[in-house]
Amino acid sequence: MRVDLAAIVGVGLIGGSLAGAWREAGFAGRIVGVEPDGEAARVALERGLVDDIVDAVPADADIVAICAPSDLVAGEVTKLKDHSGVCFDVGSVKGPIVEALENGPGGLPERFVPAHPIAGAEHSGPAFADASLFQGAITVLTPTDATSETAVELVTAAWAAAGTTVAMLEPADHDEMLAVTSHLPHLLAFAFMQQVDRSQFEFTGGGFRDFTRIAGANPELWWRILRMNRDAVLAASDAFSANLAVLTEALAGDDAEMGIEALENAAEKRGRYPT
């Protein structure tokens, strides 16, 4: 399937990076952006991420990337219910988007492929867009029985062009896993920073810097993500607190065997993380 015109709804960090990645991969068609924020639109144009900023997705767009916060995706897809192009989103939560569409006025379109590129940065906006942001990352697609295979193939090719490998998961499996691997770490880092005083920054090293990096992420955006995946995030947080209690009890009771066993389990596992 040939793509002559790609539309990106929301030319921020992710949308801008995707446009840049497609360009670097040699995409020769037109890329237009839908971006109500005037400053973001200006930066995206100035940086050459998009060829044009338009008011709405053109009727002849072959592919539409909806790079909006997760809780706005279903609404954007519904706006396009009479459109013919393949579309996908980039949200960190998948189940609620699929459910909202299934229960919504336009239904779950067969041309819509729920997608989540597992990449990001603590900065927002097209000024930080980076054509190499997705290089080596994985993009999870969560198609349902209703999703067209042709649409899945096109979206797979679009994400491969951006430098990612593509994996398929059930929406709920994706959300439960991401609650642990991404949403919970953000919640913990945000919680941890509450008790740090700026006067202590001087007395920190690389461990603190890395551990807290994600606490600098966009608060509005992250509240939306946490809220959309609430049940899975709260379950993950409960599991974390139980594991923390094991460690603090071992510490309080000077139970070296139990404490070191837990630390070894963590360190051994982390040692196998591909760096």
Next chain:
Amino acid sequence: MRVDLAAIVGVGLIGGSLAGAWREAGFAGRIVGVEPDGEAARVALERGLVDDIVDAVPADADIVAICAPSDLVAGEVTKLKDHSGVCFDVGSVKGPIVEALENGPGGLPERFVPAHPIAGAEHSGPAFADASLFQGAITVLTPTDATSETAVELVTAAWAAAGTTVAMLEPADHDEMLAVTSHLPHLLAFAFMQQVDRSQFEFTGGGFRDFTRIAGANPELWWRILRMNRDAVLAASDAFSANLAVLTEALAGDDAEMGIEALENAAEKRGRYPT
């Protein structure tokens, strides 16, 4: 004060890096290591970190770096109670070392300067020693009224030569601060890794990688650190759990105002962290 002979007790990551840093800074005297582990001794010699491995600190050593785990430092200092050289340690916990010496057989020697270079890595041993490990880091010294000013001056110069800036704190203030800025993040990262399954590694990005890096630290060493600073670490952990509860309650009750305020507090603070 001129240093002709430096002794390093424990030529691991920290001791080896310190020796390397002194060499790179142009130190022209001899550096000998006391290292009972044969393999570590061999690597330290082979890499040229030390000129020689000796069985005990030579009587004419001008400066002695005790690079042993925090809970062994007081014992090593006591062994040197009749020695004339200035000595310092590198432990992450300072109060219990000072107290153990004050209450111990040799007393708190005026030649001993409690020190903590805030730098490290998740690897151990002289194979990972890095002459630039301390560049730009801060070293906290926690001298007491009993500590000689000459000793403080020499240790300050020794850490400046290794590339660090030096700050002075009370031992208890150091331990309370490090409980928050270093020990708690390690505890949280260790606890978090318990609930991660290796099959999920594939679905992680840079946020996960950075957040969990310190969970790969040496379990035995870290249990010793956490245990030595137990009260401050448990207090910091309680404060963390209270802040996490505020966030999870906001999430469970869909209280966006409270939730976003907490996230903004964290993100704003982290945004001021010097990178």
